[in-house]
Amino acid sequence: MTVIFSKKCELGLQAVLYLSAFPKNTLFSALEISEKINAPKEFVSKILQTLTSSGIVGSKKGNSGGFYLKIDPGSVRLIDVVSAIDGLDLFRNCVLGFPGCSVDEPCPVHESWGKLRNETYTMLSNQTLAELRDITVNKINSLKK
Amino acid sequence: MTVIFSKKCELGLQAVLYLSAFPKNTLFSALEISEKINAPKEFVSKILQTLTSSGIVGSKKGNSGGFYLKIDPGSVRLIDVVSAIDGLDLFRNCVLGFPGCSVDEPCPVHESWGKLRNETYTMLSNQTLAELRDITVNKINSLKK
DNA sequence: CAAAAATAAGACTAAATTTTCTTATTTGCA
DNA sequence: TGCAAATAAGAAAATTTAGTCTTATTTTTG
Numbered sequence: 001m002t003v004i005f006s007k008k009c010e011l012g013l014q015a016v017l018y019l020s021a022f023p024k025n026t027l028f029s030a031l032e033i034s035e036k037i038n039a040p041k042e043f044v045s046k047i048l049q050t051l052t053s054s055g056i057v058g059s060k061k062g063n064s065g066g067f068y069l070k071i072d073p074g075s076v077r078l079i080d081v082v083s084a085i086d087g088l089d090l091f092r093n094c095v096l097g098f099p100g101c102s103v104d105e106p107c108p109v110h111e112s113w114g115k116l117r118n119e120t121y122t123m124l125s126n127q128t129l130a131e132l133r134d135i136t137v138n139k140i141n142s143l144k145k
Numbered sequence: 146m147t148v149i150f151s152k153k154c155e156l157g158l159q160a161v162l163y164l165s166a167f168p169k170n171t172l173f174s175a176l177e178i179s180e181k182i183n184a185p186k187e188f189v190s191k192i193l194q195t196l197t198s199s200g201i202v203g204s205k206k207g208n209s210g211g212f213y214l215k216i217d218p219g220s221v222r223l224i225d226v227v228s229a230i231d232g233l234d235l236f237r238n239c240v241l242g243f244p245g246c247s248v249d250e251p252c253p254v255h256e257s258w259g260k261l262r263n264e265t266y267t268m269l270s271n272q273t274l275a276e277l278r279d280i281t282v283n284k285i286n287s288l289k290k
Numbered sequence: 291c292a293a294a295a296a297t298a299a300g301a302c303t304a305a306a307t308t309t310t311c312t313t314a315t316t317t318g319c320a
Numbered sequence: 321t322g323c324a325a326a327t328a329a330g331a332a333a334a335t336t337t338a339g340t341c342t343t344a345t346t347t348t349t350g
Contacts (some may be wrong), residue, residue, distance in 0.1 A: 001231070003240045004149050007338065017241075017253060029296065038244070041270040043339055049298065061204030062347025065296045080253070086146070095148045096162075097155030098284060099183070108162065108222070108277040112268045116261055123257045132253040139243060142250040146336095152308065174326065194328065195296055207317025210326045 004120075009085040012047045016056065017083050018068040020129035025058075027066035042135060047085070055083035058125050073133065079124035082129045091121050154230040156184050157192045161201065161226050164214040165274035165284045170203075181288060192230070198246035199229035218278065224269035236266050282285075 002010055005010040019028065030045035037044070045125070048067045048114035051057040058070035082088070095113045103110075129136070147155060156227070159182040164173065175190035182189070193212045202227040203215035214221070239246035240258045248255075274281070 001151075001234055003235055003238050005240070005242070005298060006146070007242070013241050014243065020205065031296090040339060042341075045297070045301095046339085052297090058348085061345070063293095063295045065346080066237065067297085089146055090148055093148050095150070095160050096158065097147065097150070097152070100219075100287065101284075105284060106280060107284050107306045108269060108272075109282050110280075113265075117267055118260055119264075120258075123254060123261065127253075132342060135251060135253050137254075139246075139250060142245065143243075144186050160347090176326090179324090185309060190327070191309090205317085205338060206315070206325095206327045208323095208325045209318060212327085223305075243308080 004084060004090060006086050008043075009082055011037060011044060012051055012085045013078060013081050014039075015044060015067075016076070017129065017132070017136045018140055019057070019067070020073040020076070020133065021140050024069075027060060027064070027068050029066040029140050033067065033138050036140065038143065043108060049057075051081065051084055056080060056084060069129075073129040074131075076125065076129045077125050077145075078132075079121065082124060082145065091117055097140060110117065149235060150227060151231050153192050153195075154227055156182060156189060157196055157230045158223060158226050159181070159184075160189060160193060160212075161196065161214065161221070162274065162277070162281045164202070164212070165218040166278065166285050167219070169217060170213050170215075172205060172213050174211040178212065181285065183288065196226065196229055201225060201229060202240055211263035214274075219276075221274045222270050222272065223274075223277075224266065227269060236262055256276075 005013070008015055015033050018036055019026070022028075022060040025027075030048060031041050033048070034041040034044040048057055048059070052059045052067070052070075053104050056069070056071055056076060059065065073084050093108060094107050095117070096107045101107045101110055149156070160178050163181055164171070167173075174195060176186050178193070179186040179189040193202055193204070197204045197212070197215075201216055201221060202212050203212070204210065204212050219266055227235075230241045235265055239252050240254060240262075242251045243252045
């Protein structure tokens with residue numbers, strides 16, 4: 001089971017982080033990326049297509065084609081990728097699944113989860129891929145092979 | 146899509162919260178509970194069976210049978226229900242899905258998510274059902290009919 | 291121009307989760 | 321004792337998510 005994001009989203013985040021470790025516009029084939037993040041090539045390719053249509057990633061067809069980060073790493077935040085793939089329902093819905101959870105009819109953890117949820121949103125919004133670069137490079141390099 | 150818990154877990158939490166709003170050992174049939182929390186009866190019944198085998202809930206067969214909170218509401222915490230249904234992987238796995246995420250090989254949000262994850266765990270552990278009773282009763286009563 | 295290698299797109303399959311159904315067993319009560 | 325109503329248990333169906341396959345198109349290179 002995934003933690004809070006879907007598998008698609010996790011892999012999308014990993015792929016974009018991978019791309020952000022290299023100079024902007026550096027092309028990588030879906031195969032290269034999939035091997036690096038240890039995921040099925042076709043699945044990665046499909047996820048990157050989604051990110052392409054949302055504008056975060058660019059693609060180039062043909063013999064020497066591939067995917068690349070289209071937006072400057074200083075302008076992309078993790079939340080942008082999450083938003084493009086899973087959407088933001090995570091930050092709207094009641095964590096206990098109650099309907100109509102609000103200040104007037106709060107669930108038992110409405111306030112406390114609300115706070116944590118906002119902090120999570122902030123965490124995913126605060127830093128850009130550029131700011132995460134060093135730690136990202138270190139992590140990417142530790143992924144064996 | 147659910148927020149961080151599975152549907153089973155959400156409904157299990159709702160059902161237990163419902164039971165905790167009444168004096169301990171008060172019996173409710175799966176049908177009554179399912180109508181209250183607006184979920185399929187058989188599904189609720191199955192979830193409560195899980196909670197029965199984990200000891201949080203008790204069950205009584207036969208004509209006037211049903212389910213009841215077996216442990217005192219002052220001794221049950223939300224995390225106990227989560228643990229019984231979804232397990233605690235949520236509090237162990239990397240939120241970005243990276244393997245081997247650790248202090249030595251942290252992912253880009255290892256520290257910040259680690260903190261939020263611990264606070265989430267604390268939130269689900271701190272208060273007992275008894276302490277949540279007032280707000281629970283209010284929420285349950287707002288769920289129409 | 292033809293071959294090779296890549297993305298794009300969509301159909302298809304597989305797996306996991308959710309939900310329903312069926313049957314057995316238990317229990318209270320007339 | 322027999323019926324009705326409930327849980328127990330497990331099979332089956334439906335839905336969602338994950339992953340694969342196929343075909344088309346693009347682009348570079350020989």
